[in-house]
Amino acid sequence: MEPARKYSLPELPFAYTALAPYISEEQLKLHHLKHHQGYVTGANAVLEKLDKARKDSTDLDLKAMLKELSFHIGGFRLHDRFWENLAPAGKGGGGVPQGDLAKAIDDEFGNFERFKKEFTQTATSVEGSGWAVVTYCEKTKRPLIQQVEKHNVNIIPGFAILLVIDVWEHAYYLDYKNDRAKFVESFWNIVNWDRVSRRFDELKK
Numbered sequence: 001m002e003p004a005r006k007y008s009l010p011e012l013p014f015a016y017t018a019l020a021p022y023i024s025e026e027q028l029k030l031h032h033l034k035h036h037q038g039y040v041t042g043a044n045a046v047l048e049k050l051d052k053a054r055k056d057s058t059d060l061d062l063k064a065m066l067k068e069l070s071f072h073i074g075g076f077r078l079h080d081r082f083w084e085n086l087a088p089a090g091k092g093g094g095g096v097p098q099g100d101l102a103k104a105i106d107d108e109f110g111n112f113e114r115f116k117k118e119f120t121q122t123a124t125s126v127e128g129s130g131w132a133v134v135t136y137c138e139k140t141k142r143p144l145i146q147q148v149e150k151h152n153v154n155i156i157p158g159f160a161i162l163l164v165i166d167v168w169e170h171a172y173y174l175d176y177k178n179d180r181a182k183f184v185e186s187f188w189n190i191v192n193w194d195r196v197s198r199r200f201d202e203l204k205k
């Protein structure tokens with residue numbers, strides 16, 4: 001068992017080779033084992049510093065530390081969600097949403113194609129590094145598309161995530177160089193709509 005009160009890198013729900021050709025083994029390994037791990041290490045380092053300062057009663061540069069902490073925790077959580085909403089093409093990945101999720105998308109966007117177009121534009125137009133996310137607002141019962149810059153520094157995300165894509169360059173540069181649009185186009189082949197639907201069903205209960 002992992003020691004409590006710390007982050008640890010979750011295993012991927014598929015093999016490193018499983019998302020090819022849309023995400024290659026090399027790209028996926030690098031992303032998971034280096035970048036996602038980087039946020040685990042980063043968050044734990046800040047938590048250790050906080051623990052130590054509290055124990056020793058020393059002062060902290062809270063402004064800087066909390067910014068750093070939110071960067072790493074945001075990165076950790078968004079990656080977690082991202083892996084979960086992917087699946088190998090044709091084996092759980094791709095296709096279109098079904099059931100209540102499909103209906104909610106139609107109600108909000110008119111139809112799936114319109115949703116796909118808006119989400120694609122959201123992902124391709126993130127300034128610098130960031131994410132495109134579909135969240136769910138429990139107040140209005142509406143799915144919302146949101147853009148996240150970096151990992152939403154200094155913001156505790158207040159919305160449950162239904163679907164997310166990582167558009168940091170580290171997510172695609174080995175496979176697509178700087179062609180983010182091509183990566184986003186490929187993403188639709190490996191979306192695990194079943195998983196997204198289950199998240200939606202849990203939230204609207």
Ligand code: FE
Binds near residue numbers: 035036166168170
């Ligand atoms: Fe990433």
